[in-house]
Amino acid sequence: MGKIIKGSGLFKKTISPYLYLLPFLAFYFILQLFPLVQNFYVSFTEWDMMSPEKPFVGLFNYKTLFFKDYLFWGSVWATLHYIFLNVPLKIVIGLGLALLLNQNLKGKTFHRVAIFIPFVLNTAVVGLLFRWILDPQFGMFNYYLEKVGLGPQKWLIEPKWTMEIVVLVTIWWSIAFNAIIYLAGLQGIPEELYDAGKIDGCNAWQRFLHITLPGLKNTTMFVVIMQVIGSFQAFGNIYMLTGGGPLNATRVLMLHLYEVGFYYFRMGQAAAISVIIFIIVLVLTIIMLKFFREETE
Amino acid sequence: MKRIKKTGILMLAIVLLFAFSTSVLFAKGTQEKQKAAGKKEAAPAGKVVVNYWSRNGAPLGTVMGSMIKKFNTANPNIKVKMQIMTWGGEYYSKIRASIMVGKAPDIFDVSVYAPAMFLKYVESYTKEDLSQSGINISDYAGSAWNALKFDGKYYGIPIGIFPIGLYYNKDLFQKAGLDPAKAPTNQSQFIAYGKKLTKDTNGDGKIDQWGTMEVNWYNLVGWIWESFMVQNGGSLLNKDNTKAAFDSKAGIEALNLYVDFVRKYKISPAPGDVPAAFASGKVGMIIDFVHGLSGYKGKVNFGIKRMPSFYSKRPHMSWASMNIFLSPKGLRKDAGKWKATMTFIKWIMGTDFQKSFALGAGEMPSRLSAFDALKSDPLLGDIAETIASGQVFFPPSVVNATEIFSVMGDAMGQAFAGKGSADKILGQASKRVDQILARTK
Numbered sequence: 001m002g003k004i005i006k007g008s009g010l011f012k013k014t015i016s017p018y019l020y021l022l023p024f025l026a027f028y029f030i031l032q033l034f035p036l037v038q039n040f041y042v043s044f045t046e047w048d049m050m051s052p053e054k055p056f057v058g059l060f061n062y063k064t065l066f067f068k069d070y071l072f073w074g075s076v077w078a079t080l081h082y083i084f085l086n087v088p089l090k091i092v093i094g095l096g097l098a099l100l101l102n103q104n105l106k107g108k109t110f111h112r113v114a115i116f117i118p119f120v121l122n123t124a125v126v127g128l129l130f131r132w133i134l135d136p137q138f139g140m141f142n143y144y145l146e147k148v149g150l151g152p153q154k155w156l157i158e159p160k161w162t163m164e165i166v167v168l169v170t171i172w173w174s175i176a177f178n179a180i181i182y183l184a185g186l187q188g189i190p191e192e193l194y195d196a197g198k199i200d201g202c203n204a205w206q207r208f209l210h211i212t213l214p215g216l217k218n219t220t221m222f223v224v225i226m227q228v229i230g231s232f233q234a235f236g237n238i239y240m241l242t243g244g245g246p247l248n249a250t251r252v253l254m255l256h257l258y259e260v261g262f263y264y265f266r267m268g269q270a271a272a273i274s275v276i277i278f279i280i281v282l283v284l285t286i287i288m289l290k291f292f293r294e295e296t297e
Numbered sequence: 298m299k300r301i302k303k304t305g306i307l308m309l310a311i312v313l314l315f316a317f318s319t320s321v322l323f324a325k326g327t328q329e330k331q332k333a334a335g336k337k338e339a340a341p342a343g344k345v346v347v348n349y350w351s352r353n354g355a356p357l358g359t360v361m362g363s364m365i366k367k368f369n370t371a372n373p374n375i376k377v378k379m380q381i382m383t384w385g386g387e388y389y390s391k392i393r394a395s396i397m398v399g400k401a402p403d404i405f406d407v408s409v410y411a412p413a414m415f416l417k418y419v420e421s422y423t424k425e426d427l428s429q430s431g432i433n434i435s436d437y438a439g440s441a442w443n444a445l446k447f448d449g450k451y452y453g454i455p456i457g458i459f460p461i462g463l464y465y466n467k468d469l470f471q472k473a474g475l476d477p478a479k480a481p482t483n484q485s486q487f488i489a490y491g492k493k494l495t496k497d498t499n500g501d502g503k504i505d506q507w508g509t510m511e512v513n514w515y516n517l518v519g520w521i522w523e524s525f526m527v528q529n530g531g532s533l534l535n536k537d538n539t540k541a542a543f544d545s546k547a548g549i550e551a552l553n554l555y556v557d558f559v560r561k562y563k564i565s566p567a568p569g570d571v572p573a574a575f576a577s578g579k580v581g582m583i584i585d586f587v588h589g590l591s592g593y594k595g596k597v598n599f600g601i602k603r604m605p606s607f608y609s610k611r612p613h614m615s616w617a618s619m620n621i622f623l624s625p626k627g628l629r630k631d632a633g634k635w636k637a638t639m640t641f642i643k644w645i646m647g648t649d650f651q652k653s654f655a656l657g658a659g660e661m662p663s664r665l666s667a668f669d670a671l672k673s674d675p676l677l678g679d680i681a682e683t684i685a686s687g688q689v690f691f692p693p694s695v696v697n698a699t700e701i702f703s704v705m706g707d708a709m710g711q712a713f714a715g716k717g718s719a720d721k722i723l724g725q726a727s728k729r730v731d732q733i734l735a736r737t738k
Contacts, residue, residue: 049397064736157567247711247716248707259703
């Protein structure tokens with residue numbers, strides 16, 4: 001065997017592994033890397049989606065976004081609002097659910113499945129479902145609020161609290177992801193550590209603080225990074241629930257990108273938004289990785 | 298290690314080369330496809346297929362679909378294939394993508410503001426072209442054709458008009474002691490009627506029947522406000538469509554009046570789902586597009602009248618949109634397809650179709666002879682007269698009209714939410730519209 005490899009020369013040693021990777025690489029290049037490179041290029045052009053020419057306009061699209069697009073900064077703010085609500089809540093609730101599911105409760109499997117079911121729903125289904133439930137005029141939620149003398153409320157019509165509602169719906173829909181990841185993390189913490197803690201006289205809270213949380217550091221790093229990236233990419237749930245309204249209160253960057261690109265057909269500007277999102281996410285991910293690594297060390 | 302680095306660099310170079318070369322090839326391919334746009338799919342022997350994409354759902358699309366069946370039966374050599382698509386940005390994205398790859402339909406319908414977006418990519422028509430196909434411009438509402446005129450040519454065929462009008466609930470009028478045959482015709486009447494119609498019907502101390510109601514689709518709110526402003530002598534943009542002109546005295550007065558329906562006169566609740574509220578008989582008068590009437594038929598006893606004169610400088614003027622046919626550039630190179638398409642357009646623009654379509658779907662015709670036939674119609678008669686007498690106006694033909702609508706919609710939302718005075722809100726919106734217009738010069 002060694003003889004064959006030795007005898008086959010440089011080609012087999014250097015190129016042949018890549019040939020095995022070729023099917024994956026072909027998809028990766030065509031569907032991921034090529035659009036990424038193309039997108040960078042389009043962000044420096046002016047293109048209306050119909051013209052075969054894409055005139056190069058330098059930084060025009062970026063300047064327009066920063067200085068002439070009043071909705072851009074509003075979208076940045078809405079995105080940050082969404083992230084600051086969504087990420088911490090999903091981590092805390094996800095961890096809480098995982099801790100509960102990790103107990104030897106009756107019907108453990110049933111509860112796990114029940115929490116996971118909403119996650120398999122399509123974003124469009126979730127958005128439509130809650131739009132109907134929260135409809136101010138004929139929604140189920142207002143119906144019951146009125147029954148107890150608290151309604152009707154202008155859900156999804158008044159800008160106030162709309163982002164909070166969007167985040168709560170998102171949590172209901174996707175919390176299972178964090179819960180399952182944390183559950184896997186919890187099951188990876190050796191039971192002996194808890195036994196040792198008990199012998200040393202640690203109460204439940206102390207065990208959680210000094211054994212569980214440190215044991216979940218890598219899991220938390222993964223969850224935080226995934227949630228931040230996912231929150232920057234949030235689109236379907238918000239688009240279906242509010243369409244970015246009312247009064248642009250939930251118009252996150254991805255919604256702005258979609259509207260600029262596919263309603264106003266300024267593809268160059270839309271590409272510039274995606275480049276900005278890409279850079280923000282990249283920088284944040286590097287910072288978070290560094291932070292968690294230092295913490296671990 | 299060195300070798301791995303070298304291989305990595307090599308792979309990266311291949312990827313970048315591949316990405317850029319594909320980009321160039323893609324662009325080239327697109328150009329070639331565009332050049333070949335005129336060459337369409339082969340039709341069945343002896344039959345020319347005309348592909349038609351529509352953004353109109355029920356009732357416009359369904360009525361159109363059933364009428365096209367009649368056309369196909371009457372014209373055995375032509376088959377019009379209609380495909381209804383979801384309206385909105387997605388529809389225009391599909392049209393753009395289809396034009397880019399040379400697969401555009403032979404006809405697609407668009408709103409009044411869309412031709413400006415497609416000028417370079419669609420067929421234009423001269424008066425002579427149209428008359429050769431049996432369409433004489435003088436037979437139609439002049440304002441409809443003028444809205445499609447760029448550099449002396451017509452970009453699109455105005456197949457129908459849908460203005461904003463006043464719907465009123467005749468039963469609620471009667472209960473309030475108002476004459477169900479007469480809708481309000483001016484501002485003071487509208488407010489007085491509104492007050493009479495606003496009631497607490499079950500005596501629980503809460504208003505449950507309103508004089509009027511503002512819609513929570515703020516683009517429409519913007520168009521209604523624009524109607525008030527135009528009646529008051531104002532306009533959205535300046536004459537050459539290069540600057541915003543709505544932060545004027547006329548615009549500010551109009552916005553204050555509109556918001557006062559809620560705040561001062563208390564004849565309207567906060568903006569909400571107007572069609573649902575009117576259909577359930579909880580609102581006496583609403584301002585909405587006339588082709589929405591099918592949603593109320595059989596649910597409430599209602600009438601439609603022209604927009605009241607909220608101001609007297611240009612009485613009864615109301616915002617209107619149109620249903621416009623466009624064809625991709627290059628279609629006329631295929632003589633057979635072009636002839637079939639124009640035959641279909643001629644049929645659509647004929648009095649019979651225009652009248653039947655108005656009665657069936659609520660969209661008003663562009664053909665004057667069809668108006669004459671509609672004037673006696675109890676539901677559509679007054680609206681027909683409004684169009685025939687030129688009391689409608691269309692939005693300005695600018696490339697980024699949808700973006701301007703969005704800015705105006707935001708401004709209306711802010712005004713109704715009490716986020717500032719009318720002059721401040723319109724001043725801010727005006728600067729934003731100027732930026733949009735400057736960007737697209």
